[in-house]
Amino acid sequence: MAIGIDKIGFFTSPYYLDIVDLAHARNEEPNKFLIGIGQKKQSVIPPTQDVVTLAANAAEKILSTADKQQIDMIIFGTETGIDNSKSAAIYIQSLLGISNQARSFEIKQACYGGTAGLQMGVEHIRLHPDSKVLVLAADIARYGINTPGEVTQGGGAVAMLLAADPQILEIEDKRTFYSDNIMDFWRPLYRKDAVVDGHYSNEIYIDFFKRTWELYQQKYNRQLDDFSSLIFHLPYTKMGLKALRSIIDESNHPQTLLAQFEASRVYNALVGNLYTGSLYLSLISLLANSNQLAGGSLIGLFSYGSGAQGEFYSARISNRFDNKNLKREMTDLLANRQQLTIDQYQDMYRSALSLSNENQKFDLSNDSSDFVLAGRQDDQRL
Ligand code: CAA
Numbered sequence: 357m358a359i360g361i362d363k364i365g366f367f368t369s370p371y372y373l374d375i376v377d378l379a380h381a382r383n384e385e386p387n388k389f390l391i392g393i394g395q396k397k398q399s400v401i402p403p404t405q406d407v408v409t410l411a412a413n414a415a416e417k418i419l420s421t422a423d424k425q426q427i428d429m430i431i432f433g434t435e436t437g438i439d440n441s442k443s444a445a446i447y448i449q450s451l452l453g454i455s456n457q458a459r460s461f462e463i464k465q466a467c468y469g470g471t472a473g474l475q476m477g478v479e480h481i482r483l484h485p486d487s488k489v490l491v492l493a494a495d496i497a498r499y500g501i502n503t504p505g506e507v508t509q510g511g512g513a514v515a516m517l518l519a520a521d522p523q524i525l526e527i528e529d530k531r532t533f534y535s536d537n538i539m540d541f542w543r544p545l546y547r548k549d550a551v552v553d554g555h556y557s558n559e560i561y562i563d564f565f566k567r568t569w570e571l572y573q574q575k576y577n578r579q580l581d582d583f584s585s586l587i588f589h590l591p592y593t594k595m596g597l598k599a600l601r602s603i604i605d606e607s608n609h610p611q612t613l614l615a616q617f618e619a620s621r622v623y624n625a626l627v628g629n630l631y632t633g634s635l636y637l638s639l640i641s642l643l644a645n646s647n648q649l650a651g652g653s654l655i656g657l658f659s660y661g662s663g664a665q666g667e668f669y670s671a672r673i674s675n676r677f678d679n680k681n682l683k684r685e686m687t688d689l690l691a692n693r694q695q696l697t698i699d700q701y702q703d704m705y706r707s708a709l710s711l712s713n714e715n716q717k718f719d720l721s722n723d724s725s726d727f728v729l730a731g732r733q734d735d736q737r738l
Contacts, residue, residue: 358526359481360671361474362488362519363423366640366686367414368399368512368627370723372693373701378507381698389507394593394621398628400696401511403707403716404723404730407434407494408447408737412727415490415515416452417685423517424453429480429489430460433469433632435543435661436495437462438737447737448492451727466541467589468661469493470514470632475669477518478527489518495631497591500549501702508592510628514636523676524643525655531669532571534564541662548711557662558595564666565599565658572656572668580604583670584653585616587642589635589660592628593621596638599658612648619645626690635659644683651675 375395379386389395401410411432419427432445443462448454463469463476470493477489494513499505540557543550565588573579580586580603588596600617620642630637635657643649653673660666696704709716709732717731717738730738 357482357485357520358522358674359478359520360518360522360527360674361516361525362522363418363517364524364636364640364682365414365418365515366512366637366689367410368630368689369401369405370693370725371400371402371696371704372397372626373400373696373698375507377698382502382506392594393507394597395507395625395628397626398507399510399512399693400701400704401496401708402704402723403709403718404720404728405725406438406709406729406737407436407496407513408438408444408451409725409727409729410511410513411444411492411494411515412448412451413725414494414513415448415492416726418515418517419452419490423488425455426486426488427454427490428458428484428487429477430454430458430492431473431477431489432462432492432494433464433473434462434494435464435466435469435631437464444494445492448490454490465665466661466663467591467631467634468659468665468667470636471659471667474516474518474527475531481518481520485520491516491518493630493632493636495633497629497631498549498705499552501705504554505550505552508629510630512627512630512633512637514630514633514640516636523674525639526672526674528670528672530572530576531667532568532575534567534571534666536664538662538664540664546711548708558598560662560664561595561660562599562602564660564664565668566602568658568666568668569603580613582654583656584612584648585620585642585646586613586656586658587617587620587635587638588658590621590624590629590638591634593625596621616642616646616648623686623690640682640686643677644679644686649673649677651677
């Protein structure tokens with residue numbers, strides 16, 4: 357029985373910062389950010405959006421009334437949690453009117469949480485083929501104004517409906533893991549911005565990719581030539597290119613893998629990092645922008661979550677997949693964003709919901725998204 361992604365949706369903020377403006381403001385050569393980092397724009401998340409509203413906006417556009425009745429599991433992968441106890445998945449169940457007879461919970465392992473949710477959902481459907489599982493991967497990537505990580509900020513949500521006989525992607529039962537206790541990137545409870553050892557995190561990412569890829573080749577007797585594309589968790593798009601280059605000989609190798617990689621980073625370069633959702637935004641980018649995918653095409657996916665967990669797994673494009681709607685929806689969403697000046701970005705960055713218990717009310721007139729965060733009252737989200 358084929359199981360996998362039946363529907364996929366994406367949402368990000370209606371605001372963005374141009375990376376060249378950021379380079380000028382930080383006295384950096386623009387090509388360092390455009391080529392060396394591989395980013396063009398960065399979503400700036402207003403205080404009126406948190407991971408719950410981002411994910412609700414992503415999921416609402418893909419779910420039919422029948423889907424909402426059939427979903428019996430909602431898994432929310434995030435590292436930008438809104439409460440130490442209550443999961444973001446419960447809010448999604450209620451905001452979207454999904455069946456109350458669903459098992460709803462949140463999982464965490466840095467940027468790996470989306471993949472953990474996806475694989476858990478696939479295994480649930482293998483045991484219960486009539487089920488549908490909603491997997492959400494939503495985050496807000498923050499490093500701080502005037503830090504080296506600033507150019508790799510971003511945010512948004514990917515919603516995936518998993519089912520048997522899926523229309524988009526069939527997940528194979530072939531995957532390899534590697535985990536170890538590493539302090540490369542983490543987010544202490546008292547702060548909103550990440551703590552990161554940037555260059556070390558790059559090294560660990562490549563190391564975990566190579567380990568899981570080598571384990572995969574040995575375990576399943578497959579080679580690079582078996583794959584039509586390899587896609588990656590993209591904290592910034594050059595990171596995926598560095599990983600791909602670590603295992604291919606560019607002078608020798610089929611240019612298709614590089615061309616497919618270019619298709620898989622189009623949207624990530626315009627949005628920035630969304631931690632748990634980045635690999636799946638890259639998947640959307642490949643699905644919408646590649647002209648080389650066909651039913652049965654084999655894709656390798658590398659998921660990485662700092663701290664650290666790596667997984668390499670494989671999937672095949674469904675024979676029923678058609679990318680026209682996805683491409684149009686993505687183009688509309690990203691073209692209709694409003695550009696911010698550096699001052700506007702910095703003000704918006706600082707206006708995020710505080711970590712204190714103060715009551716806050718946000719001006720909602722600048723955010724016309726379907727789901728918005730109105731503020732906080734008596735320690736509760738509004
Ligand atoms: N033209 C073209 N390229 C240029 C250039 C120019 N004028 N000037 C510099 N470059 C290149 C450099 O050669 C370098 O390329 P390579 O990496 O291929 O060597 C690249 O631009 C970046 O330059 P630096 O390394 O000097 O940049 P930096 O010291 O300012 O920091 C960074 C870069 C470490 C990625 C930093 O942005 C950071 O800490 N980011 C956050 C952490 C991160 O994303 N880590 C990724 C792995 S961890 C993970 O994946 C989990 C997650 O989501 C966080």
